[in-house]
Amino acid sequence: MIGVLRSEWTKFRSVRSTPLTAALTVVLAGGLGMLISRGLGMAYLDATPAEQALFDPTQSSLSACFALAQLAVGALGVISVSSEYGTGMIRTSLTAVPRRGVVLAAKAGVVGLVALAAGSIAVLAGFLLGQPVLRSTGAPSASIGDPHVLRALAGGALWMAAVGLLGVALGILLRATAGAFAVLVAVTLVIPLLADMLPPWFGKWWPPSAGREIFQTVPNPEDMLPPWAGLGLMYAAVAAVFAVAFVVFRTRDA
Amino acid sequence: MSIRIEARNLTKRYGETRAVDDLTFTVEPGSVTGFLGPNGAGKTTTMRMILGLDAPTSGSVTVGGRRYADLPSPMRVVGALLDARAVHPGRTAYDHLLCLAQTNNLPSRRIDEVLATVGLTEVARRRAGRFSLGMSQRLGIAAALLGDPPVLMFDEPVNGLDPEGIRWIRQLIRGFAAEGRTVLVSSHLMSEMALTADRLVVIGAGRLIADRWLDDVIGPDDVRGVRVRAADPDAVAALLTTSGGLVTPEPDGSLLVTGLDGARIGALTARHALPLSELIPQRPSLEEAFMELTRDSVQFAARDGGDR
Numbered sequence: 194m195i196g197v198l199r200s201e202w203t204k205f206r207s208v209r210s211t212p213l214t215a216a217l218t219v220v221l222a223g224g225l226g227m228l229i230s231r232g233l234g235m236a237y238l239d240a241t242p243a244e245q246a247l248f249d250p251t252q253s254s255l256s257a258c259f260a261l262a263q264l265a266v267g268a269l270g271v272i273s274v275s276s277e278y279g280t281g282m283i284r285t286s287l288t289a290v291p292r293r294g295v296v297l298a299a300k301a302g303v304v305g306l307v308a309l310a311a312g313s314i315a316v317l318a319g320f321l322l323g324q325p326v327l328r329s330t331g332a333p334s335a336s337i338g339d340p341h342v343l344r345a346l347a348g349g350a351l352w353m354a355a356v357g358l359l360g361v362a363l364g365i366l367l368r369a370t371a372g373a374f375a376v377l378v379a380v381t382l383v384i385p386l387l388a389d390m391l392p393p394w395f396g397k398w399w400p401p402s403a404g405r406e407i408f409q410t411v412p413n414p415e416d417m418l419p420p421w422a423g424l425g426l427m428y429a430a431v432a433a434v435f436a437v438a439f440v441v442f443r444t445r446d447a
Numbered sequence: 448m449s450i451r452i453e454a455r456n457l458t459k460r461y462g463e464t465r466a467v468d469d470l471t472f473t474v475e476p477g478s479v480t481g482f483l484g485p486n487g488a489g490k491t492t493t494m495r496m497i498l499g500l501d502a503p504t505s506g507s508v509t510v511g512g513r514r515y516a517d518l519p520s521p522m523r524v525v526g527a528l529l530d531a532r533a534v535h536p537g538r539t540a541y542d543h544l545l546c547l548a549q550t551n552n553l554p555s556r557r558i559d560e561v562l563a564t565v566g567l568t569e570v571a572r573r574r575a576g577r578f579s580l581g582m583s584q585r586l587g588i589a590a591a592l593l594g595d596p597p598v599l600m601f602d603e604p605v606n607g608l609d610p611e612g613i614r615w616i617r618q619l620i621r622g623f624a625a626e627g628r629t630v631l632v633s634s635h636l637m638s639e640m641a642l643t644a645d646r647l648v649v650i651g652a653g654r655l656i657a658d659r660w661l662d663d664v665i666g667p668d669d670v671r672g673v674r675v676r677a678a679d680p681d682a683v684a685a686l687l688t689t690s691g692g693l694v695t696p697e698p699d700g701s702l703l704v705t706g707l708d709g710a711r712i713g714a715l716t717a718r719h720a721l722p723l724s725e726l727i728p729q730r731p732s733l734e735e736a737f738m739e740l741t742r743d744s745v746q747f748a749a750r751d752g753g754d755r
Binding site: 200203208276280281288292446447 | 532538
């Protein structure tokens with residue numbers, strides 16, 4: 194198992210696409226995070242007092258994480274699998290390690306750790322670069338010691354890892370990059386954005402919507418699960434998709 | 448060290464199509480077994496089942512008495528090259544071999560050793576996507592050799608190679624068998640098998656057609672007449688015809704005689720003082736013998752649409 198983990202790490206670092214995608218995660222979180230912080234800071238000034246009371250500087254600076262950087266980390270998970278199917282490498286890999294559960298576990302382990310590392314840096318970059326931008330617009334800003342900020346940052350990194358792992362499971366299920374990535378975008382981005390058009394219970398229980406509450410430091414007026422419960426639901430959902438992927442992977446001809 | 452591949456009633460169905468149909472054969476150590484059949488006969492599917500990539504619909508195949516998936520360190524037992532292009536094009540040859548070696552905890556010096564064996568040391572740091580087919584084939588063989596396995600499998604190894612590459616692979620394969628390894632090589636070309644294989648497992652439309660040593664494919668009595676060249680062909684033809692032979696003149700001036708064996712022809716012409724310059728029993732070529740063996744199944748495969 195250690196050998197297979199080392200092999201998966203070699204696979205990750207020895208092609209351009211995967212480290213680039215990990216780097217893109219951080220760049221999007223930081224760079225786009227600054228732009229979004231600026232936009233949200235300006236909007237704060239024009240907002241009503243009621244809206245201003247709900248302003249969440251931490252979540253604002255991390256918007257790029259759960260809007261776009263998460264897609265990069267999800268793509269990382271997808272291509273770590275789909276590139277093997279696309280090139281035929283999967284047959285070489287499964288000949289070297291015919292126990293497929295071991296292959297899947299090692300891949301999930303490496304992608305999960307890389308996504309957690311990239312996610313941690315991304316979340317920190319988003320926060321540390323976003324707060325001065327918010328301050329410069331005249332909107333409220335937060336510091337790491339403020340209530341719930343550390344939880345949002347630590348949980349945010351875990352959220353990113355969850356999306357990366359979801360990418361792995363979808364890659365196994367769908368095998369093709371485009372299809373798996375399309376599903377990932379729909380599930381983690383499009384459907385949560387449509388929450389306003391869906392019944393309130395849907396947003397409360399749809400795992401990616403519930404999981405995103407981890408970025409919140411000002412209580413959400415809507416009826417949502419508590420942040421850790423929401424993230425737990427997201428992990429449970431990812432685990433369920435993984436279970437299906439494992440069964441399919443183990444029985445399907447390679 | 449001596450490990451057999453044993454297929455027992457191996458069957459793979461895709462819907463209604465039987466890609467592999469009740470196949471039973473053994474691949475023996477110390478010899479090259481040629482896995483021969485027309486394209487679509489089920490050779491690749493069979494090899495994929497040996498490696499546990501595809502699951503048999505029924506029947507079983509074992510390597511050294513165990514299912515491939517149950518081997519604790521499969522690369523130390525079986526080395527396989529099924530598709531030379533099944534490599535990530537963005538990964539260097541060295542890193543490709545490294546990530547494979549790590550899975551089976553093989554020492555990294557093996558990477559340099561196999562790269563030297565296949566002659567890729569110079570391009571080890573080049574991305575595999577820029578390799579020619581011949582170089583990819585060499586990389587695939589290097590990967591197969593990483594664990595120094597007693598069993599080797601190659602699927603159509605000479606396809607797309609230049610003559611030099613073909614010669615190299617043939618010698619390599621013969622060498623593996625000479626070292627006592629168990630070697631299974633598939634091909635749809637009888638002529639190729641004639642040069643590399645000791646034993647033939649012939650399949651068509653997924654079914655076993657023949658399983659025999661190459662020397663037995665053409666039996667000693669399998670003679671298709673005798674070619675005779677004489678100073679006076681007309682006189683010889685007349686003599687042999689009256690003696691019960693059937694004589695067909697060939698365009699090059701020689702005679703093809705059936706119904707009389709070489710000894711009888713020699714005795715007859717000597718008695719009548721008719722000098723011969725050639726007296727050659729005509730054996731079918733391996734190619735013809737193979738066509739004979741597979742004729743029925745080829746027609747069946749063509750009608751059936753074949754498999755994958």
